[in-house]
Amino acid sequence: MTEVTLSNVVKKYGALQAVHGIDLDIQDGEFVVLVGPSGCGKSTTLRMIAGLEDISGGEVSIGGRVVNDLPPRERNISMVFQNYALYPHMTVRENLGFSLKIAKRPGAEITEAVNEAAQILGLDELMDRKPAALSGGQRQRVAMGRAIVRHPDVFLFDEPLSNLDAKLRTQMRVEIKKLHQKVESTIIYVTHDQIEAMTLADRIVLMRDGHIVQVGTPLELFNAPVDTFVATFIGSPPMNLVDGVVEDGQIVLDGGVTLPVPTTAGRLSEGQAIKFGFRADNLMPAGHAVDEDGAVYELDLAVTLTEPLGTETLLFTNMAGVEVQGKMFNPRPVRPGEKMNFRLMLDKCHVFDAQSGHAIRR
Amino acid sequence: MDRNQAHRNRRRLLKTAHFIGLFLTMLVICVPGLWIVLNSFRPTVEIMAKPPVWVPSFTLDHYRAMFAGAGEGGVPVFSYFRNSLIVSVTSTFIAILIGMSGGYAFARYRFWGKNSYFVGLMLFRAVPGVALSLPLFIVFAKVGIIDTHFGLILAYVAMNVPFTIWLTDGFFRQIPKELHEAAEIDGCTRWQAFWKVEFPVARSGVASAGIFAFLTSWNEFALASQLTRSVGSKTMPVGLLDFTAEFTINWGGMCALAVLMIVPALILTFIVQKHLIAGLTFGGVKG
Numbered sequence: 317m318t319e320v321t322l323s324n325v326v327k328k329y330g331a332l333q334a335v336h337g338i339d340l341d342i343q344d345g346e347f348v349v350l351v352g353p354s355g356c357g358k359s360t361t362l363r364m365i366a367g368l369e370d371i372s373g374g375e376v377s378i379g380g381r382v383v384n385d386l387p388p389r390e391r392n393i394s395m396v397f398q399n400y401a402l403y404p405h406m407t408v409r410e411n412l413g414f415s416l417k418i419a420k421r422p423g424a425e426i427t428e429a430v431n432e433a434a435q436i437l438g439l440d441e442l443m444d445r446k447p448a449a450l451s452g453g454q455r456q457r458v459a460m461g462r463a464i465v466r467h468p469d470v471f472l473f474d475e476p477l478s479n480l481d482a483k484l485r486t487q488m489r490v491e492i493k494k495l496h497q498k499v500e501s502t503i504i505y506v507t508h509d510q511i512e513a514m515t516l517a518d519r520i521v522l523m524r525d526g527h528i529v530q531v532g533t534p535l536e537l538f539n540a541p542v543d544t545f546v547a548t549f550i551g552s553p554p555m556n557l558v559d560g561v562v563e564d565g566q567i568v569l570d571g572g573v574t575l576p577v578p579t580t581a582g583r584l585s586e587g588q589a590i591k592f593g594f595r596a597d598n599l600m601p602a603g604h605a606v607d608e609d610g611a612v613y614e615l616d617l618a619v620t621l622t623e624p625l626g627t628e629t630l631l632f633t634n635m636a637g638v639e640v641q642g643k644m645f646n647p648r649p650v651r652p653g654e655k656m657n658f659r660l661m662l663d664k665c666h667v668f669d670a671q672s673g674h675a676i677r678r
Numbered sequence: 679m680d681r682n683q684a685h686r687n688r689r690r691l692l693k694t695a696h697f698i699g700l701f702l703t704m705l706v707i708c709v710p711g712l713w714i715v716l717n718s719f720r721p722t723v724e725i726m727a728k729p730p731v732w733v734p735s736f737t738l739d740h741y742r743a744m745f746a747g748a749g750e751g752g753v754p755v756f757s758y759f760r761n762s763l764i765v766s767v768t769s770t771f772i773a774i775l776i777g778m779s780g781g782y783a784f785a786r787y788r789f790w791g792k793n794s795y796f797v798g799l800m801l802f803r804a805v806p807g808v809a810l811s812l813p814l815f816i817v818f819a820k821v822g823i824i825d826t827h828f829g830l831i832l833a834y835v836a837m838n839v840p841f842t843i844w845l846t847d848g849f850f851r852q853i854p855k856e857l858h859e860a861a862e863i864d865g866c867t868r869w870q871a872f873w874k875v876e877f878p879v880a881r882s883g884v885a886s887a888g889i890f891a892f893l894t895s896w897n898e899f900a901l902a903s904q905l906t907r908s909v910g911s912k913t914m915p916v917g918l919l920d921f922t923a924e925f926t927i928n929w930g931g932m933c934a935l936a937v938l939m940i941v942p943a944l945i946l947t948f949i950v951q952k953h954l955i956a957g958l959t960f961g962g963v964k965g
């Protein structure tokens with residue numbers, strides 16, 4: 317049973333505070349992804365769990381044991397680094413077996429464990445090479461192999477895929493997910509790529525400036541963002557946000573469009589400045605929409621730019637002076653400047669307070 | 679066609695110029711050394727001859743005299759060689775041990791006054807050895823370690839440590855810190871992580887530092903000539919002076935001893951050369 321618990325964990329670098337009191341409960345066997353923009357404290361948090369960084373305040377426990385003052389070797393964790401950190405003077409075989417050798421396990425056991433890991437990751441051919449003679453993807457695999465050989469309680473990944481090209485990244489993403497299904501260990505994974513977070517995570521922890529903004533399953537974050545930051549960070553393309561105010565119980569966008577969104581049920585007050593948010597999937601041209609129930613608002617918009625993606629085409633247009641994106645399913649060619657009749661799915665829309673950015677009505 | 683020809687000619691010309699330039703440079707560097715080796719094999723008359731004798735004759739007289747005289751009142755080469763070896767090897771070993779630890783500390787840890795300390799170490803290198811010889815002589819004489827191996831070793835360690843720190847600091851700095859972090863996660867203590875991962879990776883750098891330190895001690899003259907007095911502690915560079923009498927200089931004997939000095943240094947350099955090159959092109963090591 318290896319749940320990982322952070323309670324009020326703080327990290328200070330002198331006067332600079334990198335992590336501001338993080339609380340997080342990670343279940344046994346859960347795949348948790350820490351995601352957020354660069355410099356938000358993801359790596360720092362992960363390194364505190366690993367024991368590579370002193371903890372300035374709060375408590376980290378692994379498997380019910382407080383580990384604040386334990387060195388990394390006593391935490392029974394593995395870590396895969398962004399630059400892989402393979403030992404350059406050892407062969408792949410020695411790299412894989414290093415941890416077991418340090419633990420003074422018998423030779424036969426080491427050989428067996430190393431071969432097993434090599435098999436899982438398809439490294440058999442490479443065992444006698446040095447890391448310098450491996451490609452980026454192969455190094456990445458060796459790094460993962462080194463992590464699984466010891467059967468740790470918790471795997472820590474710090475942006476393990478960011479040095480790979482796009483195609484290999486997608487491929488390794490799938491392999492990591494398979495690996496998780498196979499080993500069933502707890503995994504904490506750091507990335508700044510929201511797609512990686514969405515595809516891999518059981519639960520996403522979205523961070524900003526050393527704070528946790530929202531924790532939840534990928535769909536929870538996608539469908540119910542707590543503020544505009546989450547709304548624009550998760551999902552691709554990011555959620556469209558248009559400024560507006562509440563007038564006569566309706567939402568009036570800056571360009572003069574009045575949306576029949578009932579504001580009485582929510583916590584909106586008359587005259588309140590808001591941001592109106594909707595995803596590209598919920599703004600579709602008539603005739604190219606997926607049928608959905610609920611209130612629909614129709615409006616004519618001129619398309620400025622198109623991005624064909626195959627099964628769908630992204631349409632760029634202007635609403636209330638802001639560039640927004642819509643989606644066209646079963647696409648046909650569209651000329652820039654063409655006026656189209658769009659359908660906005662009002663039930664799927666979000667309203668945020670303009671000042672604080674907090675979500676108001678979901 | 680013509681332009682191709684012109685281009686080819688120009689390239690050939692450049693190549694020749696390049697070659698001549700290299701040749702001249704190497705000439706300037708090598709001729710004195712070569713001259714010493716040649717002179718050690720020539721009879722004294724020929725060395726002193728004016729105009730110089732261009733076609734050398736060959737004799738082992740100087741070596742015979744040097745080695746034969748060792749036991750019986752001549753220049754005690756074997757003692758000098760032994761002294762040089764003891765002092766250089768010991769001081770190099772200690773300087774590497776201290777310097778490597780220091781270099782590692784500078785590369786990996788943050789501590790108060792780190793930068794000023796580092797600059798201070800480098801400034802220490804700027805003081806010429808000769809300027810130190812008199813104060814050192816007085817202090818050593820008071821403490822009673824003048825004319826001992828220990829005293830000379832101490833002086834050389836002090837001389838070599840800053841440079842070793844500077845060099846190894848550079849090498850350790852190039853090793854990503856994730857390497858020791860990975861080792862620590864893999865179950866190593868900090869100490870094990872250093873010896874099993876960081877040291878082997880930096881080995882070539884340490885070897886380069888070692889050879890620099892060794893050559894410095896091996897060839898040092900200014901301090902040794904002040905701090906050593908007797909056969910028991912004089913090193914070879916100081917021993918060279920034994921060939922000067924009041925009015926004459928035994929050039930042939932001097933050259934023979936110089937050759938004896940050069941040979942071990944040369945052999946050592948050849949042995950470590952592979953590491954040296956690997957060390958100086960260290961950037962190739964990637965995590």
Ligand SMILES: Nc1ncnc2c1ncn2[C@@H]1O[C@H](COP(=O)(O)OP(=O)(O)OP(=O)(O)O)[C@@H](O)[C@H]1O
Pocket residue numbers: 329332334352353354355356357358359360361507508
């Ligand atoms: N050793 C350090 N000394 C001082 N400040 C540091 C140190 N390491 C990190 N920081 C600061 O702590 C903050 C969080 O850094 P961290 O490395 O955790 O970011 P991150 O979320 O991993 O970003 P990235 O996606 O770029 O890796 C940053 O503002 C960074 O400048």
Ligand SMILES: [Mg+2]
Pocket residue numbers: 358359360475
């Ligand atoms: Mg990071």
